[in-house]
Amino acid sequence: SVLKAITSLNPAMLFKRQTLSLTVIVKNEEVHLPNLLETARIYADEIVIVDTGSTDNTKKIAKKYTNKIYDFVWCDDFAKARNVGIEHCTSDFIIWLDADDVVPKQMAEKLNDLKKNPIDWDVLHIPYIYARNKDGTPSQSQLRERIFRSNKQILFRYPIHEGLNFPLGLKYAHNESIHVIHNKIV
Numbered sequence: 001s002v003l004k005a006i007t008s009l010n011p012a013m014l015f016k017r018q019t020l021s022l023t024v025i026v027k028n029e030e031v032h033l034p035n036l037l038e039t040a041r042i043y044a045d046e047i048v049i050v051d052t053g054s055t056d057n058t059k060k061i062a063k064k065y066t067n068k069i070y071d072f073v074w075c076d077d078f079a080k081a082r083n084v085g086i087e088h089c090t091s092d093f094i095i096w097l098d099a100d101d102v103v104p105k106q107m108a109e110k111l112n113d114l115k116k117n118p119i120d121w122d123v124l125h126i127p128y129i130y131a132r133n134k135d136g137t138p139s140q141s142q143l144r145e146r147i148f149r150s151n152k153q154i155l156f157r158y159p160i161h162e163g164l165n166f167p168l169g170l171k172y173a174h175n176e177s178i179h180v181i182h183n184k185i186v
Contacts, residue, residue: 018092018115019045020147023085025078026050029099030057031185037065039103043111044095050085058099079156086155093119095147101128102183110178121173122149123166130182143174 022044026033040047047066051059052074062069070088072081086094095111097103103111124147131140145164148154153167 018119020093020095020111020115021046021048021089021091021150023048023050023082023089023094023096024099025052025072025081025085026054026058026062026099027052027074028054028056028058030054030061032100032183033058033061035102035183036097036099037062039105039108040065042105042108043103043115045091046089048085048088050081050088052081077159079158079162082156082162089150091150093147093149097146097180098182100182100184102181104179104181107178107180114175114178119149120171122151122170123154123164123172124148125172125174127176127179128182129179132181141179143176144180145172146180 020043022040024033024036024047026049037047047062047068049059049062049066049069050072051062051069052072059069068088070084072084074081082096085096093115123145125143126146127138127141128144128146129138129141131138133139145166148164148166149170151167155165156162157165
């Protein structure tokens with residue numbers, strides 16, 4: 001019978017692979033954007049770019065990776081721009097990054113592997129390496145909430161140094177084996 005066939009299935013076969021959207025706000029990031037988007041091909045099921053007024057080749061570069069590019073008239077509010085990106089994401093989870101962030105290939109593969117298993121958290125904190133020594137080793141890092149379950153109640157707030165505002169009752173986790181590197185090219 002159909003019921004017997006369904007109950008005899010391996011539970012892993014019933015699991016739907018999770019999807020992940022990358023959202024990034026940009027302005028004149030032609031130098032940085034290719035580094036971010038090249039590894040995003042590995043882990044992101046969707047890339048959402050919010051352009052705040054680029055006058056260089058940023059949008060042309062972004063079009064090589066996604067057709068989800070949205071213009072945002074800059075109003076001195078990073079949270080509003082990031083929330084536009086969230087509004088356009090359609091995946092199960094969202095990762096937010098800056099154009100000058102880099103997800104190394106090994107980390108991109110770990111993000112992709114993460115989606116293959118059931119996820120019981122709503123918010124994932126991962127190390128954000130924002131300063132490195134001359135030899136490339138991390139000198140300053142912090143755990144940041146970079147990945148979260150799509151939830152219309154999770155939004156950014158604060159115009160400068162924006163941060164996510166989470167509703168009560170969410171489950172938090174951290175994974176120190178996956179990290180993001182701030183890679184500002186001077």
